[in-house]
Amino acid sequence: MNNARANILARLWTAISPDDLAPFESSVAGSALELSRTERVARLKQRMEAMHAEVVITSANGWIDALKATLRQRLLNGLLYAPDTALGKALAAVWDSDLPPLVGYTETIEQCKERLFAIDASITSTQGGLADVGALILWPDSDEPRLMSLAPALHIAVLDAAKIHDSLAQAIAHEHWREKMPTNILLISGPSKTADIELVLTFGVHGPKELIVLILDG
Amino acid sequence: MPTRPQKVYYFGTCLIDLCYPQAGMAGIELLQREGVEVLFPQQQSCCGQPAYNSGFPEEARKVARQQLKAFPNDYPIVVPSGSCGGMLKHHYPKLFANQPEFAEAQRFSGQVMELTEFLVTVLEIQLEDRGQPIKVTWHSSCSALREMRVIDYSKSLLRQLRNVELVELRRERECCGFGGSFSVKQADLSSAMVSDKVADIEKTGASRLLSGDCGCLMHIGGALDYQKSLIPAQHIAEFVWERVHG
Amino acid sequence: MANSSVVDFPKNFTKALNDPQLRHNLRSAMDTLGMRRRTLFSDPVSFEQLRATGDEIRQRALRQLPELLEKLEKKCTENGIQVHWAETPAEANQICLEIIQRHNAHRVIKGKSMVSEEMHLNHFLAEHDVEALETDLGEYIIQLDHETPSHIIVPAIHKNRDQIARLFHDKIPNTPYTEVVEELNAIARKVLREKFLAGEVGVSGVNFAVAETGTLCLVENEGNGRMCTTAPPVHIAVMGLEKVVERLDDVPPLLRLLTGSATGQLITTYFNMITSPRKAGEKDGPKEVHLVLLDNGRSKIWADPELRQTLKCIRCGACLNHCPVYTRLGGHAYGYVYPGPIGSILTPQIEGLVNAGAMATASTFCGACEEVCPVKIPITDILRRLRNESYQKVDTPHAVKGHGYKLSVIESLTWKGWALNNMMPWANALSAKLLGLLSAQLPRLPKVGLLKYWGQSRTLPKFAARSLHALAKEKGLRDE
Numbered sequence: 001m002n003n004a005r006a007n008i009l010a011r012l013w014t015a016i017s018p019d020d021l022a023p024f025e026s027s028v029a030g031s032a033l034e035l036s037r038t039e040r041v042a043r044l045k046q047r048m049e050a051m052h053a054e055v056v057i058t059s060a061n062g063w064i065d066a067l068k069a070t071l072r073q074r075l076l077n078g079l080l081y082a083p084d085t086a087l088g089k090a091l092a093a094v095w096d097s098d099l100p101p102l103v104g105y106t107e108t109i110e111q112c113k114e115r116l117f118a119i120d121a122s123i124t125s126t127q128g129g130l131a132d133v134g135a136l137i138l139w140p141d142s143d144e145p146r147l148m149s150l151a152p153a154l155h156i157a158v159l160d161a162a163k164i165h166d167s168l169a170q171a172i173a174h175e176h177w178r179e180k181m182p183t184n185i186l187l188i189s190g191p192s193k194t195a196d197i198e199l200v201l202t203f204g205v206h207g208p209k210e211l212i213v214l215i216l217d218g
Numbered sequence: 219m220p221t222r223p224q225k226v227y228y229f230g231t232c233l234i235d236l237c238y239p240q241a242g243m244a245g246i247e248l249l250q251r252e253g254v255e256v257l258f259p260q261q262q263s264c265c266g267q268p269a270y271n272s273g274f275p276e277e278a279r280k281v282a283r284q285q286l287k288a289f290p291n292d293y294p295i296v297v298p299s300g301s302c303g304g305m306l307k308h309h310y311p312k313l314f315a316n317q318p319e320f321a322e323a324q325r326f327s328g329q330v331m332e333l334t335e336f337l338v339t340v341l342e343i344q345l346e347d348r349g350q351p352i353k354v355t356w357h358s359s360c361s362a363l364r365e366m367r368v369i370d371y372s373k374s375l376l377r378q379l380r381n382v383e384l385v386e387l388r389r390e391r392e393c394c395g396f397g398g399s400f401s402v403k404q405a406d407l408s409s410a411m412v413s414d415k416v417a418d419i420e421k422t423g424a425s426r427l428l429s430g431d432c433g434c435l436m437h438i439g440g441a442l443d444y445q446k447s448l449i450p451a452q453h454i455a456e457f458v459w460e461r462v463h464g
Numbered sequence: 465m466a467n468s469s470v471v472d473f474p475k476n477f478t479k480a481l482n483d484p485q486l487r488h489n490l491r492s493a494m495d496t497l498g499m500r501r502r503t504l505f506s507d508p509v510s511f512e513q514l515r516a517t518g519d520e521i522r523q524r525a526l527r528q529l530p531e532l533l534e535k536l537e538k539k540c541t542e543n544g545i546q547v548h549w550a551e552t553p554a555e556a557n558q559i560c561l562e563i564i565q566r567h568n569a570h571r572v573i574k575g576k577s578m579v580s581e582e583m584h585l586n587h588f589l590a591e592h593d594v595e596a597l598e599t600d601l602g603e604y605i606i607q608l609d610h611e612t613p614s615h616i617i618v619p620a621i622h623k624n625r626d627q628i629a630r631l632f633h634d635k636i637p638n639t640p641y642t643e644v645v646e647e648l649n650a651i652a653r654k655v656l657r658e659k660f661l662a663g664e665v666g667v668s669g670v671n672f673a674v675a676e677t678g679t680l681c682l683v684e685n686e687g688n689g690r691m692c693t694t695a696p697p698v699h700i701a702v703m704g705l706e707k708v709v710e711r712l713d714d715v716p717p718l719l720r721l722l723t724g725s726a727t728g729q730l731i732t733t734y735f736n737m738i739t740s741p742r743k744a745g746e747k748d749g750p751k752e753v754h755l756v757l758l759d760n761g762r763s764k765i766w767a768d769p770e771l772r773q774t775l776k777c778i779r780c781g782a783c784l785n786h787c788p789v790y791t792r793l794g795g796h797a798y799g800y801v802y803p804g805p806i807g808s809i810l811t812p813q814i815e816g817l818v819n820a821g822a823m824a825t826a827s828t829f830c831g832a833c834e835e836v837c838p839v840k841i842p843i844t845d846i847l848r849r850l851r852n853e854s855y856q857k858v859d860t861p862h863a864v865k866g867h868g869y870k871l872s873v874i875e876s877l878t879w880k881g882w883a884l885n886n887m888m889p890w891a892n893a894l895s896a897k898l899l900g901l902l903s904a905q906l907p908r909l910p911k912v913g914l915l916k917y918w919g920q921s922r923t924l925p926k927f928a929a930r931s932l933h934a935l936a937k938e939k940g941l942r943d944e
């Protein structure tokens with residue numbers, strides 16, 4: 001079995017041709033999109049709504065009220081949140097008793113798997129957004145683990161309008177991703193969906209059935 | 219746009235030669251009508267595609283060499299077929315890659331043009347329709363569509379004809395299932411494909427099926443005939459010549 | 465790769481062609497997928513530019529393949545991902561099994577992966593007392609029915625909702641019969657949620673692996689892939705070794721081409737980039753991530769510059785959706801894991817011409833596949849090459865396995881005769897004349913030999929009394 005590596009590489013290195021080693025000339029030019037902040041917000045909203053996400057444009061001061069209003073319209077058994085983040089602290093400071101209780105993701109998955117999969121909703125921050133395709137960028141970490149945006153049926157994401165990029169290419173370049181790739185990066189464009197039965201599009205197959213994006217613009 | 223030449227070569231194709239010479243002659247008439255002298259090398263035969271596509275490149279090359287010899291001068295080589303045109307224009311350089319005739323094959327390929335494209339772009343032909351009103355439909359051969367990319371030219375000829383109504387097929391871009399030896403080696407598949415094509419044609423209500431390729435016409439025409447359809451299949455050159463000739 | 469060693473293509477084809485339900489299901493699905501793709505790539509100029517970029521990225525990656533694989537291995541290892549190499553599916557299966565056994569695991573949850581199909585991993589694991597459950601909805605459906613995928617993107621596309629409704633009702637305990645797609649999805653969601661909780665090892669494929677950062681990229685809509693790569697403590701990613709790309713910057717154009725070509729989506733719901741196992745302090749994600757690199761003939765294909773282009777494939781399935789042959793047969797008739805145009809060029813190279821060479825004959829060379837292929841694979845040229853090598857013993861180191869298997873005296877002689885006839889103008893003229901005379905005697909040619917097959921749905925053409933050569937001469941056309 002250990003020979004597999006040596007054999008495969010030997011086959012490849014032996015077969016390499018001079019052409020393969022010559023410098024590679026690129027002949028295609030890329031064309032980049034350049035959008036204003038307002039356009040980026042508008043495009044992301046329009047694209048994500050087309051993918052059945054609910055997008056609310058709010059402000060740095062008003063978003064918690066917007067969130068509360070949304071939550072009060074639903075019957076939820078709890079809101080999974082990250083207690084150690086700025087966002088989590090802001091929520092905990094002003095949480096009301098009539099709202100679904102905040103549940104911190106404080107243990108490892110091995111300790112809380114069953115409970116985690118039973119919670120109705122979650123709220124996370126985002127690393128940014130992509131205007132051209134309409135997607136969120138998430139960099140889950142020790143405070144905001146990966147399953148937060150996957151296990152609950154409702155995922156609420158908070159997005160700072162200033163962090164919406166024109167495109168994935170731009171996000172990778174501007175934020176220097178290649179130098180600091182985290183454990184996991186996610187692009188999320190809407191609630192989970194499938195079209196595996198007769199290509200009929202239905203939402204909420206394995207992941208969240210609903211995605212709400214709160215864009216903090218101003 | 220190439221300048222208007224005084225002389226052109228005509229590559230008649232083997233299928234037209236044997237089964238549809240009237241379509242070949244119509245193409246010649248249209249060229250002559252525009253004041254161009256048509257040269258017809260008697261040494262020509264087949265483009266070599268049947269062997270080329272069936273796994274016999276050596277045999278294809280032998281036949282192709284004969285064509286290189288038959289068309290020695292630098293006149294445009296006009297071909298009333300997208301399929302044979304595609305072979306001559308796009309596959310000869312591949313067939314002769316690493317062969318002594320490579321340069322010759324490139325020279326030859328560079329001169330090849332499909333008939334309707336030549337009539338429209340080089341000769342800027344103007345047609346006056348002298349025929350009775352008729353509804354026709356159009357089949358795009360795959361090579362005319364994807365290799366030679368001449369469908370717009372073919373259809374623009376039809377659109378010049380005042381009394382001709384062109385009704386498009388629902389699946390105009392889908393292959394009729396001919397594919398040369400495919401039609402007999404995969405006869406069931408080929409039959410399934412052509413039956414769908416026939417149904418599509420019947421649905422248009424057209425009274426004639428036109429195409430720029432006699433391979434497809436032989437195939438679809440044969441299927442129409444087999445199903446006792448009254449819709450004849452005809453090469454575009456023959457149809458256009460009939461309309462303008464009166 | 466085959467489900468049984470010998471595939472009876474003619475029988476499979478006839479069976480598929482005689483199944484009107486199948487043809488109907490496929491036709492409408494392929495029309496929809498094609499239409500969605502066209503809507504997304506509606507501007508031909510920008511599409512051509514994008515796919516030129518995609519082609520270039522894949523070419524650039526392939527020409528540096530050995531170097532990039534070494535780099536990928538190095539980067540992954542630095543990131544804590546354990547890299548394994550397998551020459552054959554059997555080796556790859558064994559690697560997976562050993563990892564699973566090391567964790568005393570018996571329940572594997574799987575995201576969609578064509579390479580795992582190529583390995584027949586589920587079957588292998590089942591023989592070793594490990595249950596591998598497919599969690600992609602389409603894969604789940606066919607697994608319930610003990611079938612294989614009939615399409616590389618939409619694996620259950622050959623089934624309609626009634627068939628799925630009956631299947632769920634029969635196979636999932638306490639499930640009422642329903643044809644409502646939303647309800648069918650909800651049933652699957654419920655069953656699979658429990659499985660996600662219980663899964664001990666997750667298996668996934670890989671869409672692109674980025675050498676410069678050691679990142680595995682996965683594209684999906686459902687979220688099951690994320691589940692499989694996040695919830696269990698161990699994640700095994702299996703990939704064909706051609707899936708490596710050089711840079712992170714190569715990802716955005718390929719992603720756009722993949723989702724757009726496959727389903728006409730600007731982007732899928734999820735794009736999942738995995739660069740390491742769970743780090744200290746992180747609360748979820750697998751503690752171990754393994755990457756299995758499978759060769760299975762790819763390094764041999766790679767050695768030939770023309771055949772190598774096969775490996776540019778990003779498995780978008782667009783060539784299937786646009787193929788008039790696939791549309792009429794569906795995937796199962798091909799008998800191997802990869803159907804349609806990509807299957808017809810890839811499979812004979814992996815399985816050899818003797819087993820799978822017939823796949824290369826199931827094409828009219830219509831070129832619809834090439835027209836949509838997002839990385840510009842010259843599919844028809846490669847099919848032609850496979851046909852050539854079927855008939856010829858080739859004297860090069862890169863010849864496809866089984867070359868010359870069709871060597872047949874009769875067929876060779878036929879083409880030699882044809883060539884002779886078309887090389888010599890006098891012979892050509894004579895035969896034209898004879899055929900012309902013949903047609904005057906017989907209104908139609910007799911239906912014998914191959915003509916019999918022609919005659920099953922088409923009447924035969926008539927030979928003209930006088931050939932174009934003769935008419936041109938009569939008309940006084942000159943030669944120069």
Ligand code: SF4
Nearest residue numbers: 777778780781783837
């Ligand atoms: S061959 Fe091209 S079109 Fe077909 S699956 Fe591969 S990338 Fe897609």
